[in-house]
Amino acid sequence: MFQAGRREIAANSGSCLFDCENRSHALRKAERLTPLIHLIAALCLLIGSEKLSSAAESTALPNIVLIMADDMGYECVEANGGTSYKTPRLNELAKSGMRFTHCYSQPICTPSRVELMTGLYNQRNYIRFGVLDPKQITFAQILKKAGYKTCIAGKWQLEGGLEGPHHFGFDEYCLWQLARIPTLTTVPSRYPNPGLEINGKIVDFHDGSYGPDIVSDFLCDFIRRNRKGPFLAYYPMILPHWPFEPTPDSQDWDPRSPGAGHSQKHPHYFVDMVAYTDKMVGKIVDQLDELGIRENTVLIFICDNGTATTVTSRMGHRVIKGGKGLTTEAGMHVPMIVSWPGTIRRATVCDDLVDFTDFLPTLVSLAKTTIPADLSPDGQSFLPQLLGKKAIPRRWIYCWYARNGGPKGAEFVQNKKWKLYRDNRIYNIGNDRLEQKNLADSWNTLPETDKSQLEMLRHALAKYDGTRRLLPEPYPENRPKKRKIRKRQIRKLQQGSPAPSTSN
Numbered sequence: 001m002f003q004a005g006r007r008e009i010a011a012n013s014g015s016c017l018f019d020c021e022n023r024s025h026a027l028r029k030a031e032r033l034t035p036l037i038h039l040i041a042a043l044c045l046l047i048g049s050e051k052l053s054s055a056a057e058s059t060a061l062p063n064i065v066l067i068m069a070d071d072m073g074y075e076c077v078e079a080n081g082g083t084s085y086k087t088p089r090l091n092e093l094a095k096s097g098m099r100f101t102h103c104y105s106q107p108i109c110t111p112s113r114v115e116l117m118t119g120l121y122n123q124r125n126y127i128r129f130g131v132l133d134p135k136q137i138t139f140a141q142i143l144k145k146a147g148y149k150t151c152i153a154g155k156w157q158l159e160g161g162l163e164g165p166h167h168f169g170f171d172e173y174c175l176w177q178l179a180r181i182p183t184l185t186t187v188p189s190r191y192p193n194p195g196l197e198i199n200g201k202i203v204d205f206h207d208g209s210y211g212p213d214i215v216s217d218f219l220c221d222f223i224r225r226n227r228k229g230p231f232l233a234y235y236p237m238i239l240p241h242w243p244f245e246p247t248p249d250s251q252d253w254d255p256r257s258p259g260a261g262h263s264q265k266h267p268h269y270f271v272d273m274v275a276y277t278d279k280m281v282g283k284i285v286d287q288l289d290e291l292g293i294r295e296n297t298v299l300i301f302i303c304d305n306g307t308a309t310t311v312t313s314r315m316g317h318r319v320i321k322g323g324k325g326l327t328t329e330a331g332m333h334v335p336m337i338v339s340w341p342g343t344i345r346r347a348t349v350c351d352d353l354v355d356f357t358d359f360l361p362t363l364v365s366l367a368k369t370t371i372p373a374d375l376s377p378d379g380q381s382f383l384p385q386l387l388g389k390k391a392i393p394r395r396w397i398y399c400w401y402a403r404n405g406g407p408k409g410a411e412f413v414q415n416k417k418w419k420l421y422r423d424n425r426i427y428n429i430g431n432d433r434l435e436q437k438n439l440a441d442s443w444n445t446l447p448e449t450d451k452s453q454l455e456m457l458r459h460a461l462a463k464y465d466g467t468r469r470l471l472p473e474p475y476p477e478n479r480p481k482k483r484k485i486r487k488r489q490i491r492k493l494q495q496g497s498p499a500p501s502t503s504n
């Protein structure tokens with residue numbers, strides 16, 4: 001698929017060259033004509049030159065902006081049919097490009113981030129919550145080598161210290177939860193008066209600033225400074241993960257607030273937080289528009305996992321309870337929109353299966369570079385779909401998931417209708433999205449077409465037999481010292497301070 005994507009870009013380039021040759025031929029003919037016609041021909045040449053310039057720009061490496069919201073399931077976006085929140089900027093984005101209806105993350109933050117950044121299923125490189133193995137190769141490292149300027153702004157939660165983002169391929173960063181590790185210390189606020197790490201420095205804000213404003217300002221500044229491109233701007237958003245608290249656009253916003261700790265109370269603020277998420281996406285779009293680089297920028301919006309379990313939303317008459325942490329649709333079915341004006345057809349919908357291992361190969365295809373020889377990603381590029389070319393959609397996706405790592409995890413393969421777990425449970429997720437009726441005992445009664453789909457899934461799952469790989473703990477000094485942590489938690493609670501975050 002990766003090779004197919006590269007060929008398609010080459011084919012586009014070829015058609016531009018063909019147009020240029022035609023224009024040159026027309027010009028030679030015009031030179032033999034009368035002065036008046038000669039003048040007309042010169043004007044045509046001028047117009048042609050402008051078109052040529054535009055065509056040349058379109059063959060340059062595109063900028064890439066990858067935005068990933070935190071805890072915002074498929075049902076939260078109006079363009080997907082959600083009716084509980086207002087998402088006008090995301091709706092515009094969907095109208096300007098392609099909306100995917102079957103994108104799957106992992107059930108929580110770290111497993112999704114590791115899978116997204118490395119292109120590998122978790123059974124190959126996941127260690128534990130809150131860490132990315134420093135020996136892994138990320139999409140940022142590959143694109144940086146290909147000549148991209150790289151930046152990450154938002155939430156990190158992968159350890160590695162102040163040099164971690166640089167190590168993983170980012171030239172610049174502005175992040176929450178990088179140097180302040182939850183197992184060792186109290187994590188500062190992510191929202192009002194946040195504590196961040198910015199390009200090697202710990203910076204605590206006490207001026208009423210709002211974390212999402214700061215990181216998006218940083219990203220916009222990076223984009224402005226690197227407008228000539230190519231650049232990769234990775235924006236794993238701080239929003240709209242709990243604590244549920246007012247945004248600067250809420251009526252009861254308090255700029256003196258120290259942040260709401262890690263409370264999941266007050267989910268009604270989630271409405272305001274989704275609205276602010278949408279606003280931040282619009283801010284990035286506006287920045288690209290202002291610089292006139294929208295047509296040479298691929299903007300992708302996704303989310304790292306389903307909505308928090310304390311939030312209930314609606315899709316018309318359907319009531320959707322958040323399912324973060326679950327391996328059901330409620331935990332892993334996430335929004336995905338890709339906008340690339342002038343290249344992706346407007347207002348298109350793609351029903352193909354996509355999972356988080358597919359992003360690294362896609363970004364590599366967009367950057368017209370190659371995957372390192374010692375890396376064999378599990379996913380496949382969805383660039384053909386974006387270009388409206390003939391694509392070979394995935395027939396299934398795989399998942400291995402265990403929040404705390406270890407040898408065993410929840411494991412399954414699925415297509416759009418069926419899901420088969422390692423322990424032989426079978427669900428028709430086409431009409432049982434919460435997996436309430438195990439059909440393993442009904443196998444013999446199923447129609448032949450369904451049986452053949454399940455056989456295909458069984459064959460796919462067998463590919464992963466015995467592939468779990470246990471990697472050594474990279475930062476043993478950061479592991480929780482349970483007794484000390486517990487004592488510290490009790491002490492802080494007695495003092496009225498928030499306990500160390502156990503954020504997902």
Ligand SMILES: [Ca+2]
Nearest residue numbers: 070071109304
């Ligand atoms: Ca998350």
